[in-house]
Amino acid sequence: MPRVIYIDAQGGEFEADVDVGQNLMEGAVDHMIDGILGECGGVMSCATCHCYVDPQWLDKLPAASELEEDMLDMAIDPQDNSRLSCQIVMTEELDGIVVRLPKSQY
Template identity: 80%
Template sequence: MPKVIYIDAQDNQFEADVNVGQNLMDGAVDNMIDGILGECGGVMSCATCHCYVDPAWTDKIPEPSELEEDMLGMVIEPQENSRLSCQIEMTEALDGIVVRLPRSQY
């Protein structure tokens, strides 16, 4: 099963198995990773699953949709590599992807 490496704002690293086809938000919630809430359940209406994709992986994931870009405009401390983790679907090619979690916004 592919793995995701989640790194929180204090540089603590957590490795989680995420099924192919599952999004990274659900992977974090299922593995009780603090820092990704996913309050809207992945329908892009809350941005509580905001993350920063490690630059080594940004070219390996699809570009954000216009709706995702709109939601990212509302997050605290957006960066060029900001994404909603609910919009990143796990594939075998993403095994080992690294995402950083922002400082708590809540």
């Protein structure tokens, strides 16, 4: 099963197995990783699953949709590598992906 490495704002590192087809927000919630809330359940209406994708992984992801980009504009401290983790669907190719979580916004 592919693995995601979540790094919190304090530098704590957490590894979680995430099923292919599951999104990274669901994986974080299932493993009780602080920093990703996913309040809207993954329908892109809250941005509480905002994360920063390590640059080496960005080219392996599909581009953000216009709606995702609009939601990221509402996130605190968006950066060029910001994504909504609910929009990153796990694949075998993403095994080992590293995402950093922003400082708590809520």
